[in-house]
Amino acid sequence: MPNQPINLPPQLAPLREGQISEAAYVLGRAFQQDGMFTYVFPNEMARARHVPVIMKSGIRYGFTYGQATVTQGVIHGVAVTAVRGRQGATTAKPGWTYKLRQLMTRLKYGRESWRRYQLASAAIRELHVRNISGPHWYLLLLGVSPQKQGTGLGGVLLKELLDRADRDNLAVYLDTFKRDNLSFYQKYGFEVKQQLSIDGGKAMAWAMVRLSKRT
DSSP states (O other), X not given: OOOOOOOOOOOEEEOOGGGHHHHHHHHHHHTTTOHHHHHHOOSHHHHHHHHHHHHHHHHHHHHHHXXXXXXXXXXXXXXXXXXXXXXXXXXXXXXXXXXXXXXXXXXXXXXXXXXXXXXXXXXXXXXXXXXXXXXXEEEEEEXXXXXXXXXXXXXXXXXXXXXXXXXXXXXXXXXXXXXXXXXXXXXXXXXXXXXXXXXXXXXEEEEEEXXXXXX
């Protein structure tokens, strides 16, 4: 009887700095139809141009203040997390470089997309402050390349974070702008804490929390 191929689960590894651009490209493709970005950039060409840049910024934040995890070898999936509220955890302190980058970004996006981006960002901050306090892991980004979606890779990446959170005895918080994501995260123990309408219902955002299994 011929040997049957063994489908091993994908192996994960911490993101290396030299992989940031590759990971941003994967997340940029994964988030093209995300509710936040279809709202901020209704034009598909603008979305394809700007979303990978936003993803790169998010990855750098997690790389510096938390953890970024990717699939080994060719990157097909990325999870970016940050620790919030834990004693000794570093936090970002915006300076002049940040303010200059904000100004440049505003010019690139154009007035309307910048307005929408600011509204969406404010919603993210409001949901986070309202729905969790104390030390926790914040899942900033979780994405899988389109050709690998539906294969279970997102669950593998998420479980790595949840196992880490349980070891730390910390809750996990996330926000999402895509209704279809709710059932996925609920399968892993997340509960919807709040739904928020943005700009007269042009976009919707949800806050979700999963408590540590050790509590």
